[in-house]
Amino acid sequence: MEREGPGRRWSDMPAMIFPDYKSSTTRSPSQPPVPMPGSEPSLTLRPVWPALPEGDADLTTNARVNGEPIGERILVEGRLTDEAGRPVPGALVEIWQANAAGRYIHREERHPAPLDPNFLGAGRALTGEDGSYRFVTIKPGSYPWGNHRNAWRPAHIHFAVFGAGIAQRLITQMYFPGDPTLPYDPIFNATPDAAVRNRLISRFSMEETIPNWAHCYKFDIVLGGKAGTPFEEDHDHG
């Protein structure tokens, strides 16, 4: 039996070409993606990841040189599920971000804000059996960019998530509730429906905030595809 590939739910994704975000106008395809017929193991097969030391997920310690990083320590945690709500275990979650001053360590970054010698701004984790992940980090600062006059990126943490196969690849950004620059950010607003793009805003959790230690922000991620065991109906390939 032939079946269509899982495909992405494009109605819930940003436009490919969003003129307010200038570089999207020269770096995005103009043709719609071609549906992929049949099935293919790599669509739903989780790549083999190496074991990760637990310390990789603690950005407040994973690059210390001579002290603690400066800024507001926070927890960022959540669960990866598929669209049916099933957990996505064993997924690779990689994050990177600016420091508390809004400065990336990347060598092409020119924003005149201080680097923090004890903060790299990168972390990684594998999700548990329940699809959960957890990072300890520093709340990133907002930073200016050259897209338009007085352009500022809202504070955000970049996420690169790889679940069960290519159909569960997601590269996104997590934002913070109440950020006053969100209405002005073309990247955030490239997703047309407010109720959809607001999925990108983390939720402050008083319940999971740790007394005398760190605020907790919850960011649950829903991946496309069907989390690993979806194609029982497929008998057409050996």
Added chain:
Amino acid sequence: MADMRGYGIMDFEDRGGAHDFHYGDGRATPPTPGPTPSQTVGPFFAYGLTPGPYGYAWRDIHTSDLTRPDLDGERIVVEGQVFDANDLPVHDAMVEILQADANGAYASAPRNDGFTGYGRAGTGALGPTTAGGDARFEFRTIRPGAPAPGTCPHITLILTMRGLLNHCVTRLYFPEDAPHVDQVLSAVPEARRPTLIAVATAPGRYRFDIRMRGPRETVFFDV
């Protein structure tokens, strides 16, 4: 009503209704359930996603070299550039590959021969300068086998870069396998199929350029 505490819609009984902070649209629009939207990878991913080849002090877990001493298969090199709508090479793209082994089998667990089938490279890592080098990606790998009857050997590529709000997925096929009998390639309009066939530039060496826009725009798949 759903629990919206933390989203800016305050529970008046619990919190006294003192605040009315809002989402990015200036209104308190709670998110609907559904897939998390994609966002661009931005320009500064290298120190987190490809730290090794870019010289950042962060232990890398990925590599662009999929070969291992005990791994069977013909060694090949796959290289290419990513071109924007103005035919300028993109120096801040990340390319990931996924492929089967020489027998057409994908790795689903750690293997004795070290094969994972997954590789990652950035286009800003190679060359003499840090500001983009020669804006090329390069993978050292093995020639994959056909994963199933009715398919041709191929390598899947996942592409992301600053300016791209949704990652793109494409496939590399090998010129030696012409005429290609492959269910996925057959779904592509014939005129666009050449964008998916690599060019052999030397024995065991293939060039696969990706064009984001224009008359030779690379075919991307809905995955």
